[in-house]
Amino acid sequence: MRRVTTEAKLLLIGIPVFLWTMIPIYHLFLFSISPKESAFGGKLWPATPTLRNFEIVFQQKHYFLNFFWQQLLNSLVIAVAVGVITLVVATAAAFAISRLKVRGGRLVMNLALFTYFIPAAFLAVPMYKTMSTYGLLNNQWALILAMVTIAAPYSIWVLKQASDKLPWELDEAARIDGASPMQLFRLVYLPLITPSLVAVGTYALLLAWNEYLYAFLLLSKEKDVTLGVALGLFMAADDSPWELLMTTGLIYALPPAAIYYAFKRYMVSGLTAGAVKS
Amino acid sequence: MSTLVAPETVPTIPTRPVKKRLSTWQMWGLILLIPYVFFFLVFVLFPVGYGLWLARHPQSYVNLINDPIFAKSVINTLIFLLVGINVKMMIALFLSGFFVHTRTWIKWLSVLFILPWAVPSIPTILSVRFMLNPEWGIVNSLIFKFFGVDGPNWLNNQWIALSMAIGVHIWKSLPFWTLIFVAGRLAIPGEMYEAASVDGASKWQQFRYITWPSMRTLYLTSTLLSMIWTLGDFNSVYLLTGGGPADLTHVLATLGIRYLRLDQVDMAMASIVCALPLVLPLVYFMMKRLSK
Numbered sequence: 001m002r003r004v005t006t007e008a009k010l011l012l013i014g015i016p017v018f019l020w021t022m023i024p025i026y027h028l029f030l031f032s033i034s035p036k037e038s039a040f041g042g043k044l045w046p047a048t049p050t051l052r053n054f055e056i057v058f059q060q061k062h063y064f065l066n067f068f069w070q071q072l073l074n075s076l077v078i079a080v081a082v083g084v085i086t087l088v089v090a091t092a093a094a095f096a097i098s099r100l101k102v103r104g105g106r107l108v109m110n111l112a113l114f115t116y117f118i119p120a121a122f123l124a125v126p127m128y129k130t131m132s133t134y135g136l137l138n139n140q141w142a143l144i145l146a147m148v149t150i151a152a153p154y155s156i157w158v159l160k161q162a163s164d165k166l167p168w169e170l171d172e173a174a175r176i177d178g179a180s181p182m183q184l185f186r187l188v189y190l191p192l193i194t195p196s197l198v199a200v201g202t203y204a205l206l207l208a209w210n211e212y213l214y215a216f217l218l219l220s221k222e223k224d225v226t227l228g229v230a231l232g233l234f235m236a237a238d239d240s241p242w243e244l245l246m247t248t249g250l251i252y253a254l255p256p257a258a259i260y261y262a263f264k265r266y267m268v269s270g271l272t273a274g275a276v277k278s
Numbered sequence: 279m280s281t282l283v284a285p286e287t288v289p290t291i292p293t294r295p296v297k298k299r300l301s302t303w304q305m306w307g308l309i310l311l312i313p314y315v316f317f318f319l320v321f322v323l324f325p326v327g328y329g330l331w332l333a334r335h336p337q338s339y340v341n342l343i344n345d346p347i348f349a350k351s352v353i354n355t356l357i358f359l360l361v362g363i364n365v366k367m368m369i370a371l372f373l374s375g376f377f378v379h380t381r382t383w384i385k386w387l388s389v390l391f392i393l394p395w396a397v398p399s400i401p402t403i404l405s406v407r408f409m410l411n412p413e414w415g416i417v418n419s420l421i422f423k424f425f426g427v428d429g430p431n432w433l434n435n436q437w438i439a440l441s442m443a444i445g446v447h448i449w450k451s452l453p454f455w456t457l458i459f460v461a462g463r464l465a466i467p468g469e470m471y472e473a474a475s476v477d478g479a480s481k482w483q484q485f486r487y488i489t490w491p492s493m494r495t496l497y498l499t500s501t502l503l504s505m506i507w508t509l510g511d512f513n514s515v516y517l518l519t520g521g522g523p524a525d526l527t528h529v530l531a532t533l534g535i536r537y538l539r540l541d542q543v544d545m546a547m548a549s550i551v552c553a554l555p556l557v558l559p560l561v562y563f564m565m566k567r568l569s570k
Contacts, residue, residue, distance in 0.1 A: 092313055114565060121512040129328060246408070
């Protein structure tokens with residue numbers, strides 16, 4: 001009897017949690033499989049589900065979607081570039097601070113943390129003006145560099161935390177064996193730190209793929225923007241076809257969800273460990 | 279090459295690196311720091327300095343204070359922070375207690391539960407925006423279907439619109455904080471609960487005397503960190519209400535961008551400078567915590 005009450009109580013929490021989480025996502029999905037006419041009926045399942053919307057999006061058969069594939073590619077290229085550059089920058093810095101104990105390393109760590117704690121929306125205004133000063137506005141490099149700037153601090157911190165846990169004896173042994181700093185980095189450090197690298201790379205990649213504010217400030221040409229910004233442009237029009245907008249949105253949301261699930265075990269342990277410890 | 283040195287010669291007590299080598303290692307350390315330092319100088323320090331320089335005229339602040347939208351945004355920001363963060367954190371703490379139960383269906387639910395956090399904001403917030411459309415949205419359609427009355431014009435009332443933006447913010451960030459608190463709860467030794475239930479402690483007493491004391495610091499840190507992120511939450515407001523109706527639902531994060539779009543950069547920066555007295559103590563506190 002006691003067990004049944006416990007299960008009932010759990011369900012009483014679980015069902016609202018499920019509905020709360022899934023309603024906006026289901027609504028997105030519902031629109032994407034609804035024919036244009038029936039999308040607005042307030043139905044919970046379309047009378048005639050269809051994949052027609054996906055066909056229109058993939059074949060770019062609407063003037064809002066003229067650059068769909070290009071924009072999808074832009075999102076991909078920018079996300080991958082941010083992931084890779086962040087990894088290089090953050091790994092180098094974390095190795096120098098944690099394993100080489102470079103002088104000034106603590107200062108650099110603090111500067112990075114400081115950057116991490118400035119709300120990104122506040123940094124966006126000066127960043128926009130700066131990119132304009134550098135002549136990088138409407139150049140995809142502006143977005144890549146800005147996103148690396150935002151992703152690197154936390155990445156460095158996570159990698160430094162992970163690096164600090166590696167046994168110091170390994171470094172000692174390598175040094176005594178006459179390893180150079182770069183050999184230590186390549187042969188000892190990188191193999192040991194790989195799980196954290198996966199976590200950090202995924203974090204930066206997702207951050208860049210999902211970013212809206214910086215993308216819409218720094219890029220504006222229809223051909224250059226990411227899919228997220230394209231959705232925003234799409235929405236701004238009065239005659240925007242909702243079902244196509246939602247279909248595109250669903251397509252845009254799928255890769256990050258898939259990547260998250262693929263790297264979930266790295267992400268959760270890598271990214272929450274630090275927070276819990278503090 | 280490394281095999282030339284017999285392992286027996288390795289001293290058992292770890293020693294500091296040999297003096298002669300120090301410079302090479304230090305030099306490499308400095309070289310490896312260059313990329314990040316470059317990013318910091320060029321894309322953080324310079325922009326911040328430039329931004330502050332743009333906001334140097336006292337007149338900008340006078341204009342800002344005379345702009346009724348600014349006052350409105352400050353109030354909205356405070357409401358957003360106060361309500362959004364506390365509601366979110368309390369629910370997250372509560373739900374973390376739910377998600378630590380070991381059931382297969384709860385495991386699957388936790389997989390779905392993370393979705394709002396993992397997917398980009400724009401499609402899901404637009405989805406909510408369409409749901410709330412007064413004429414065609416599914417919410418009002420259902421209200422009409424079941425009650426035969428027209429539902430409210432959700433996003434056209436400043437208070438409903440702001441509440442909805444807070445709701446969207448909570449929807450988006452709740453999974454992350456729940457995950458953090460789940461990790462926090464799992465770090466508490468299970469024997470403490472076993473001992474407590476043997477002693478006949480109620481669920482509430484277990485929470486009050488075991489869970490809460492172990493989670494208090496984490497809860498406080500999370501609340502402060504969440505405060506910084508919530509202050510910078512541009513998407514929830516901008517994508518849902520666009521600051522409307524009539525610029526009544528702006529928060530500081532969207533107001534700065536609004537001024538920027540209107541080409542009033544000095545005002546944009548001034549509004550951000552006004553938020554600094556709130557942001558900097560938080561930043562300082564968080565830095566002290568994390569740089570240990």
